[in-house]
Amino acid sequence: MKKVMIIGSGPIIIGQAAEFDYSGTQACKAIKEEGIQTILVNSNPATIMTDSDVADKVYIEPINIESIERIIQIERPDGIIATFGGQTALNIATKLDDEKILEKYNVKLLGTSSETIKKAEDREAFKQLMIDINEPVANSIVANHIDECIEFAKINGYPIIIRPAYTLGGTGGGIANNYDELIKICTKGLKSSPIGQILLEQSVAGWKEIEYEVIRDAKDNCIVVCNMENIDPVGIHTGDSIVVAPSQTLRDTEYQMLRKSAIKIVKSLDVKGACNVQFALDPNSDRYIVIEVNPRVSRSSALASKATGYPIAKISAKIALGYTLDKLKNSVTQNSSAYFEPALDYVVVKMPRFPFDKFKIAHRALGTQMKATGEVMAISRSFEDAFLKALKSLDQSQTNLNYMGKSEVLSKIKRCDDERIFAIIHALKIGVDIDQIHNITKIDKWFLHKIKNIDESLDINKDKSLVYKMVDTCAGEFDAKTPYYYSCFDIEDESQVSDKQKIIIIGSGPIRIGQGIEFDYCCVHGVLAAKEAGYEAIMINNNPETVSTDFDIADKLYFEPLDIDYVMNIINKEKPKGVIVQFGGQTSINLAKKLHENGVNILGTSFESIDLAEDRDKFGKFLEGINIKTPEGDTASNINEAINVANKLGYPLVVRPSYVIGGRAMQVVYDEESLINYMKQAFNVSKDHPILIDKYIKGIEIEVDAICDADDILIPGIMEHVERTGVHSGDSISLYPAVSLSEHVIDTLVEYTKKISTGLKTVGLINIQYVYDGQNVYVIEVNPRASRTVPILSKVTQVPMVKIATNLMLGKKLRDYNYETTLMKNKNIYAVKVPVFSSEKIVGADMHLGPEMKSTGEVLGIDKDLDIAIYKGFIASNINIPLKGSIYVSIKDEDKKELLDIIKEYKNIGFKIYASKGTHKFLLENNLDSNLMDVSELKQKLYSDINIIINTPSKGNITTTQGYEIRKAAIENKVPIFTSLDTARLFLRAMKVEIENKKIDYKDINEYFSEEAK
Template sequence: VGIHTGDSVVVAPSQTLSDVEYQMLRDVSLKVIRALKIEGGCNVQLALDPHSMQYYIIEVNPRVSRSSALASKATGYPIAKLAAKIAVGLTLDEMKNPVTGTSYAAFEPSLDYIVSKIPRFPFDKFEKGERELGTQMKATGEVMSIGRTYEESLLKAIRSLEYGVHHLGLPNGESFDLDYIKERINAQDDERLFFIGEAIRRGVTLEEIHGMTKIDYFFLNKFKNIIDMEHALKANKGDIDYLRFAKRYGFSDRVIAHRFEMSEAEVYDLRQKHGINPVYKMVDTCAAEFESATPYYYGTYEQENESIVSEKKKIIVLGSGPIRIGQGVEFDYATVHAVWAIQNAGYEAIIVNNNPETVSTDFSISDKLYFEPLTEEDVMNIINLEQPKGVVVQFGGQTAINLADKLAKYGVKILGTSLEDLNRAEDRKEFEALLTQINVPQPKGQTATSAKEALDNARDIGYPVVVRPSYVLGGRAMEIVYNDAELENYMNEAVKASPEHPVLVDRYLTGKEIEVDAISDGETVIIPGIMEHIERAGVHSGDSIAVYPPQSLTPEEIDTLESFTIKLAKGLNIIGLINIQFVIAHDGVYVLEVNPRSSRTVPFLSKITEIQMAQLAMRAIMGEKLVDVGFEEGIQPYQEGVFVKAPVFSFNKLKNVDITLGPEMKSTGEVMGKDLTLEKALFKGLTAAGMTVKDYGTALITVSDKDKEEIVKIAKRLNEFGYKIIATSGTAQKLSEQGIKVETVGKIGGHDDLLTKIQNGDVQIVINTMTKGKTIERDGFQIRRTSVENGVPCLTSLDTANALTNVIESMTFSMRNM
């Protein structure tokens, strides 16, 4: 109690309640529901005193909730579907359970397995964010796993998180001293579970850990079982019996290999030699009491396999795992549409995913659903059983793309764009050779495998440069650096460059950023739409406001973009989807990035153009030709109106996170606005994203020296619309010199300073571009954080500020002298 349910680790069915306690809480919940006359879904949260039978009702939500989705996936019982039928007048005893097809919905689900849910947090993106958990939810997503023991269920959930760990610990756990480990256990943050594992590994008693955490001894003993098995594996290297025990506990081959001191491939071979492979059990809502034909499975190391392999040709689609910054529900949208296309073509469609929040993990979507971690080992186990025609990786974001290499080494056929071409798009030298061959320019750039090489490259290219690791999504660890000192700091802190993990160093070009999604069948390339970003290059595409159709491009620029897109798609032998980002600088069009997969803009463009892009791409992957289904090469006809994709941020829930936009993605969602003009579509998009757009009030402006010339025009226009302008001394001086009426506000800490004005509601817009204020102590950081925490729009890009000014102008009468 005290940690938001969305940030809590959840286990089902309950493991520590006695039958008396369980029945009491069940009866209380039913009393509450009946007293409130609930018809449909309802969520009741209760707290139980562990030392008595005293309970407290915390919250009642008379609707389906986040927990409803989890409960539906954990049990197979479709809560929302049945709640909708109740809403139109049916009763539970009139409805058949869709899972069994024989029992009625009034029959409560029963589980013969253990489900674990672990939240996915964004602190790999926001390392300086406050990690302590409380009543304000901070997780961006979650994973769910199913096993026959709690140990198995927990370890499967841990490796589903994609933190790079497969066990109850942290990658660098051995380097921490014991005092620090205990301090982190007391901190009640997102990594507490892993530090508990490390403490047990060091010999800290369960009594001491219980004293610090109040976690039930049942769970602490389960954690200890996992650590004890680690020690046993190390003491019995290569022992087949211990290998079997470890697999039943949910240990991955990678962890076993580490303890056995052999390679992961050797452990795999050892398992194959001794027939140690998982079987797949059905999720049936009734603990096998009734016959069931649900195509919903989980893997475990037992005897009987319940997943019957059909004779049909089948295709496996890999999902995108937990929702996180850079990889959200857009990829699940593409996955579901791909599955529909596979089914329409007469194939059996199989999904592998582990996210209970998604549509793809609804058992009614695919012909078969495997609720399993998206790791090389877990996916290969399914492939070995199902023997599909091939595997599709281009709809599951970077999670699925990163598995392509690993699966191919086992001889698995990757459908669509070949593995060689996927790698060619990421390999700097091969990609540069292609661009030279097809005559498509890109900003000057080089690859570095060490800090020294990165410095040499940057000096050769010329600052500023954009630096980023290869093979990442969401611009993770991407930064614009302006000198040697900043680059050295980046190389030392943000990344560990190596020949296996090179860093890309590119010339930073300022200009209009353009995004294009295209579909290719290997012969014909169609472009459903071109999107223009309001923010210039340097702000991550996921954080930019995208506009369709482009508003300021010349016909020549559009022709060039079309030509370059077709050249790139054909040059890379794309079969399926491709996403390309361009920059239009003063001297022409350059390609910034090519992603040979589905992108986060696919749902946006699909809904605008009514071209089902993911389905069409999947049809191309299965061999259909685009011309045969009525498409001609090139840009497709524009739709009427203007469409805006606006990012949604969660900064108000994440303390100590700087909101300044840059090349690393920070948004957690997106919305769409549509109207006949750009300003009206923008107003709808910004309002839907949670921004309050007022046509009058006070604007606080405080910008860096490089932005002072550009801010003058924006400030002058706001002033003409009736906005009062207040600014810090340097900005105020510049505005005053240009004849703009401006009030100078005091520095932070003084009487009636600018933070106080924001907190008191005296400011309606903040424009702040002090990009160097990244530490908590800096004024710029405090201005931005105070704005967010008080619900005041804070714009860190002058392009966004200019767009908002246009919106305000469209809402107001002119104040200018005629």
């Protein structure tokens, strides 16, 4: 092998999150170690994986057959690995094999073969294999038509579990309890499966769900790295379950029975590398059934890796190259073999993090379709302590359930939503019988007793002190060389404190909407820069999916809640030179005040400056003092105050709670009725937590990320949003460089950025959001920290932003670097960031664009030609580009005038126009033909006849409106829907690339710059 291609997983979506950045990064490093050239293809710009120093060549390009084939043609790799990029990479690899593309270019699929992938992923083939090797499966059928589903239900009755083939995170699946649910879920499931196939099986909901993480090599050596028990029984997706490792309630005979079965299944599938096997175990007998198998690294393998300290992705990559387990070393101990099963002398608890703080009207009930955006992991000596630490790590304000009496709380538990665990804790506190809770939830009584114990367990620890223990994979049998620690109550402390000068970097905790993988990127680069500068770099974080919590990134890793008490314990122990809070998003910035009060040296921008930027009144006065405009605004603590402010400012207005992240609960209101409704719904409004009310300024939104040393600034690039103000920056399509701004406006932006950055005495990174209304530049928001766009700008400008920022915090100045200008010259490439929404997973949510962020991830389109970059961005975000067909439009009154030019263009391309009543009338009045179509007719024709929808809502998040029905139907039928005219207009440019048959190049990101250098 001279050259190997690795396929990434693309954008972060529910069911496929940061764990594939972690495993892909580990795989790239493992293959590079062997002197083999690595070629990486991934469309996600926010990851460590797509950094130019992780693989030898990085293609930030769409993950589809066309681009992968073209890159294979350019690079001619000897082999390709698809088991590190989630379901996305697995599906692409299967397609490349089926279409004989691998054969055409003589490329080997390394590691697990396509036959194995098909056997594990194709529901029929997998069921047949289980029957052949005498492993029990649920009574089931594989269906390709609705009639088969109806027949199965007649014979077997309800409930029935539906699982589509070749999908991820339970997409399109569910549990049907009756005929109507069966038809609905099966129809959706057949559409979701790329091969139009679903598995229907008799439900074993309520049985225990147990997982085994297994590794096998080509010599048939096979080990179980970790077994895990879901606290939630079968029926709730494992990604949404609370998971414990190792299993706590299995008898040894049950553990060994399932272990034996897992090894037998992995061997019969001929897996080479990592594999996850899921079982359902009857709690009342020894009966079990095999649920499914993932023949790749997965969310569970990331958890198993971090729980045991065994680097599953690294070992799997080596096996893919032909190594066997007996020839590999354990990277944690560095002196024992990789061919041994890890031993755990502690308990690990994983808890999911849900996005429902963003989606108040979404269906919150948990089922077989995953809904969590991320997760946390906690380690301790007892289940009780690990469980408590996991709760703390979620970094989430919980609904107060203290008002609930017994019957209310039991109803809440029956609803089985994302707050069920908190309802159970409350029920146990108020004396609800454990048997009663067990009968409703089927959660093992052992766990319920332990949760009830939590208060008492704190007394048990009173004679012990908080100490740190090591995760070493071998329960202390061998010396470990990698310091990876967790806190617990014990007598003996295992952590070694060195004499070196130390820097602590605080992470960002679980992945959530508004705070994603981009902050992990910043943390990792901060750690690497601190190490390079000669310091001992210490990482504190609790997210098991990320690169920052990998065993070989920091000099020392503390897997702990990002809570002031836990953080201060580590600071008091390690006595660092200082702490960096800039890279972990709002989570770490929120710790600044308490760290400052505890006398901790915050490196970079001071707490006073952070507070000045975050405090509305102080910041308003600061801007006034340096003569920079900001939208007029005020605060209100009740409805009357809000009306008075509105009368003073005039509509439209932007309303939001104070101190929020990701635009949570932010809205644009156009009239008094909407304002009153907002104030009624606003949570926790008081004099201390008032509602902020600003004049809404319509214009172009601009984002500037700068590096500052308190005296000078460096701006790597300026990004312009496609959608106008009122759409959250995380949900906007962004263009680099800004394409529609005059030199004068750019000069103003640079001048304002310098005044603000130096005025705040910023040291490190700062993110400023501006709006230009055609006349004036206004400041909307200043974040004295790293932002979501830092990884993108670092990659498309080749300025190592985090590294420079870290060095400035450690005493360097910008003049020590070789940058001659304040604003970097554009590299003559265009980069287009397109957000990606996990719409199918968050059922019932209203996914229109607005001030509150809703996207879970993003992709990047890069090219020398702006239109091709736009095209690549849309393609990479999985939006189909139809070149003919029909478009349906339903537009709010404020947008109708602007619609005319857009509709004319769609008409010129050859699209047939359908419209709702008001929009149809408007188009006719302006001499544009359209066909009237009501919502009920639209729903019937969506799947077959309508290719694109443009719908701009007058009121969002109201389930009774016609617009909500349109948006919901579009998501269910996978029809592209644009809720902003700006997006619909940009989409035309992507369509024209195909219409004009433009030549599309796919290049390693460095090639764009080396061409420039030539």
